[in-house]
Amino acid sequence: MVKNVADDSALKSEQTAMNAITIDCVIFGFDKGSLEVLLVQHGEGISKGKWGLPGGWIYKKESTDNAAHRLLNELTGLDNIYLEQLKAFGDPDRFPLRRVITIGYYALVKREDYNIKAGFTASDAQWYKINSIPDLIYDHNEILAYSLKHLRNRVRQAPIGFNLLPEKFTLLQLMHLYEEVLGIEMDKSNFRRKILHMKLLVELDEKQQDVSHRAAKLYKFDPAIYKKLTEKGFNFEF
Template sequence: MIIEVATENKKIAVDGITIDCVIFGFNKESLEVLLVQHAEGESIGKWGLLGGWLQKEESSDDAAQRILYELTSMDNIYLEQLKAFTNPKRVVERRVVTIGYYTLINREDYNIKASLTVREAKWHKINDIPDLIFDHNEILEFSLVHLQNRVRQAPIGFNLLPEKFTLLQLMHLYEEILGIELEKSNFRRKILHMKLLVGLDEKQQDVSHRAAKLYKFDSEIYKKLTQKGFNFEF
């Protein structure tokens, strides 16, 4: 698919548009990203984000969903569009523009199955990312910064936790995403003051240490609070 982009003096030929998806997951202790190792083509054997070509008859949103399903069998995943990455040197000898997407999921909710077009689909810790194809390291870094900003402004981090969690698990999640160390008592006081969590009459099971109280995030309370002008700011 060749696309011509008009400028003031000339037209620039674009060989095609691709979609690249950054899938963040939280594995109890670590923030991770899902990567695939290519099994064919010019990038065979190399690691990259989940990506593919935008087809003529589909929107970028539809393409992102299709690509995720084709590569990993993941279906109906909420994806947020980041931006277009347009550096003319991002792909050697071709002019390819890519549209980036990202999402956050709870790893335990999905069974990842790598397709035949990739050797492996594997979770990598965010601090242990290999050298990726094209500009995928740059796209991943942009996504992480975007995530860090978003998690301070909206309670989207709860998507990475099980339905029932401890305050310590929640704090560790924020530490992983933001890359900082938080003070336990201050975090506890601030998060409970928001009144977004429902304390349960349950505690952790099968743990070697003292069992901690479990909480859950109440989306309905959050919705009602925002209608009254509540501003989530962490």
């Protein structure tokens, strides 16, 4: 009896892994003002040598949330990440060998907080700048595009930056974060007016140090307002 099973070593036995549903993780990283995505190079199987989103098969006795955390950790070394489910991607032709539906997860992290180390079936794991994404396996470019759109919607409806910026930051640093994530250019005085109007920031009695240009004021987030806006939402139009 010939079994139509992908030659992925993670799928060792139908007793341990589900054979028609996978997980894929879109991990956005923010580093030195740049938005990046974590990709892995497949070390074996039909996609050997190609790059894709970290992901793989779900064990039969494991929740999809746990599978996402396990796979991300096995393939890239990342741990303790707050992963949020995006949706299931269910085009019948998305996987070349047979029908496989994948469930997407995503996160946005500060790159320097995490060390990356390829493992399991991945021969390499690297951060790629959002503007330099290679051709990815299967429908992974589409999943990434969907995730980026989702992230951009979220950023307009809830605050970001708490875990991405230093504890004390300038308005310009915060604006550059928004510009990079949203992929747009903003007007400094407009941004200043709108962000200060939200009462989200606390102005500190400190300025930047050791800068060659004129030192700018430092701010920090007001944790109570940040929490309230995260829960209640807002609409941030620039």
